[in-house]
Amino acid sequence: MRFPSGSGRSAIVEATAAAAVVAVLAGCYSFSGGGGFPSEVRTIYIAPFENQTVQFDLEQQVFRRLTEALPRALGLRAAGEQNADAIVRGRIVRYEDAAQSYRPGQQGAVQDVLHQVSIVVAIEFLDVRRNLILWESQGVTGRGEYRPDSQSDEVARTKALDALVQQIIDGAQSQW
16 A cells, blocks of 8 residues: 555554554553552452441441442442451541521521531551551541521531542542
């Protein structure tokens, strides 16, 4: 096959060069394993968190949210504690529902306008085979707001849990 001089030949050369660059770059990066975790980490066990707050059901909510979102977001499979490559464990260290803004009410009273729920956890991801902490944080915080005159604190708690889970995912992924 003969190529005419000019653009046809240069387009083929450019395409070949581009393919070579892509092949080289693909060899330089490894995307095996989940969410940037070491390639040998393929399964994860999420232990129920210890609850150091007075919110009696908070540990169940944190556990449920993590088991629903974490394996999928990190590209890992859920496993039992004895079979997992990595274990996630933690403590819920603080739950706070505090007024953030006020406005004057009737007869000089002050009325809450906006509240914020904060949930703080200490967490660690442990590589079981190498007995190595892959990631840890003593203060991952999720926050959510609600208006007490028209919403319940559950609205803010849901937002805070969503934000908390996302902070954990982002923190774990940031290490690789």
